[in-house]
Amino acid sequence: MKLTSVVLTALAGRATATSMEVLRQLKLATWSDLQESGAYDVDRYQALRAGTPCVNGKAGEYQCNKVDLVAFLRHQDMGSSTRKGNDVWGWTSSIGREFGAVGQTDGTAFVEILKDGSLVYLGRLPTQTSSSSWRDMKVIGDYVYIGAESSNHGLQVFDMKKLLTIQPGSPRTFSISSDLTARYSGFGNSHNIVAHEEKNMIYAVGTGSAAGCSGGLFMVNVTNPANPTKAGCLSAGGYVHDAQCVIYKGPDSRYTGREICFNYNEDSLDIADVTSKSNPVTISSTKYTGATYTHQGWLADDEMRFLLLDDELDEQEKKGPAANQRTTTYVVDITNLQRPIFTGTYQSPAKAIDHNQYVHKGFSYQANYGSGLRIVDVRSLKTDPTGQGLREVGFFDCHPADDSVGGRAEFVGTWSVYPYFASGHILLNSIERGIFVLKYTG
Numbered sequence: 290m291k292l293t294s295v296v297l298t299a300l301a302g303r304a305t306a307t308s309m310e311v312l313r314q315l316k317l318a319t320w321s322d323l324q325e326s327g328a329y330d331v332d333r334y335q336a337l338r339a340g341t342p343c344v345n346g347k348a349g350e351y352q353c354n355k356v357d358l359v360a361f362l363r364h365q366d367m368g369s370s371t372r373k374g375n376d377v378w379g380w381t382s383s384i385g386r387e388f389g390a391v392g393q394t395d396g397t398a399f400v401e402i403l404k405d406g407s408l409v410y411l412g413r414l415p416t417q418t419s420s421s422s423w424r425d426m427k428v429i430g431d432y433v434y435i436g437a438e439s440s441n442h443g444l445q446v447f448d449m450k451k452l453l454t455i456q457p458g459s460p461r462t463f464s465i466s467s468d469l470t471a472r473y474s475g476f477g478n479s480h481n482i483v484a485h486e487e488k489n490m491i492y493a494v495g496t497g498s499a500a501g502c503s504g505g506l507f508m509v510n511v512t513n514p515a516n517p518t519k520a521g522c523l524s525a526g527g528y529v530h531d532a533q534c535v536i537y538k539g540p541d542s543r544y545t546g547r548e549i550c551f552n553y554n555e556d557s558l559d560i561a562d563v564t565s566k567s568n569p570v571t572i573s574s575t576k577y578t579g580a581t582y583t584h585q586g587w588l589a590d591d592e593m594r595f596l597l598l599d600d601e602l603d604e605q606e607k608k609g610p611a612a613n614q615r616t617t618t619y620v621v622d623i624t625n626l627q628r629p630i631f632t633g634t635y636q637s638p639a640k641a642i643d644h645n646q647y648v649h650k651g652f653s654y655q656a657n658y659g660s661g662l663r664i665v666d667v668r669s670l671k672t673d674p675t676g677q678g679l680r681e682v683g684f685f686d687c688h689p690a691d692d693s694v695g696g697r698a699e700f701v702g703t704w705s706v707y708p709y710f711a712s713g714h715i716l717l718n719s720i721e722r723g724i725f726v727l728k729y730t731g
């Protein structure tokens with residue numbers, strides 16, 4: 290029996306939302322099966338010399354709609370010896386050059402995306418301690434902040450300006466001591482890194498027990514990137530899987546100008562006022578039908594009236610609105626921060642699990658594991674909170690292996706997406722293959 294089936298059998302019959310440890314075991318089992326099947330072997334995937342536009346539903350071997358494949362680099366061509374990817378984020382230099390920080394189990398690879406979309410591999414920062422399937426990075430100013438689920442990893446602080454002088458063809462392996470701006474060791478392992486750019490705050494979430502924050506928001510002040518300092522902890526809601534923190538300017542005038550975090554808390558959406566780092570306050574904690582593993586989400590509009598929430602296990606476990614295994618996004622009306630209302634759902638045409646989504650100018654860019662990048666127009670929420678008006682406007686499926694069966698709800702394909710470059714180039718990091726540069730043509 291495959292490991293995945295063993296874990297799934299163990300999961301059957303649980304009544305409550307899944308804990309992080311169970312979810313971790315489930316994913317590790319899937320990835321161990323993949324490893325055995327050769328999914329991360331050297332030369333398992335072909336290098337791509339040039340991009341290929343999406344024509345009649347295909348870009349090379351990939352299914353697509355209105356999303357061109359501009360460039361691609363394999364994990365093995367970005368210095369990884371484990372050849373397995375995870376998170377990704379982007380940085381734009383002061384003169385508009387665009388760079389990616391590409392997560393891999395054994396480190397972070399750096400690439401530049403040139404004006405024509407082509408990719409140049411510039412070097413890598415190895416993991417601070419051991420390899421881990423979970424590595425997460427976010428950028429504030431010119432610095433990237435990197436955490437991982439490796440014991441004693443802490444937070445790597447790396448100055449992206451170091452990439453500006455590297456010549457193409459001469460990639461550098463940076464030192465995990467002398468090339469770091471700082472290494473913050475106030476926590477060891479972490480599951481995810483949240484950045485509040487306007488406030489120069491990093492929130493590490495899912496930190497281990499030694500950090501003493503119950504996996505909640507572990508607040509690190511990075512106003513001076515060379516000297517990160519602990520600013521506080523929000524542990525009241527327990528483990529936080531991911532979060533988005535903003536200076537609030539939405540309709541609930543009681544909180545105007547406050548620092549508000551939207552926390553995705555395994556079985557609930559928690560909203561917290563973290564203005565006072567020493568005394569953060571939970572405003573509300575809201576559960577919903579179908580909650581199986583509350584994973585991540587993003588504000589849907591600049592007015593802060595709605596957010597989109599993804600539950601990572603409802604598709605695989607066929608729970609609630611996700612029983613048909615099509616990727617399900619929950620719409621939440623947050624007009625009243627003390628009483629959020631789940632107003633509806635959007636279902637992707639494709640069967641897949643959802644992972645990270647980021648909203649940019651009215652479109653949600655969803656990294657949906659086996660069905661790849663899905664771009665969803667969410668502008669209809671202003672007039673229709675049910676989610677019925679949300680429409681997929683483009684996609685790029687980076688995981689052809691499950692195309693013949695119409696998709697599968699499994700932890701394969703893509704991990705995350707970065708859609709914020711001014712050029713419109715989109716980075717999609719695949720777990721098995723490498724980094725894709727994509728462009729929406731609609």
Ligand SMILES: *[C@@H]1O[C@H](CO)[C@@H](O)[C@H](O)[C@H]1NC(C)=O
Nearest residue numbers: 510511512513518519520566
């Ligand atoms: C962050 O650190 C700066 C100094 O580097 C300090 O002025 C500021 O008050 C700190 N903010 C918080 C929330 O601790």
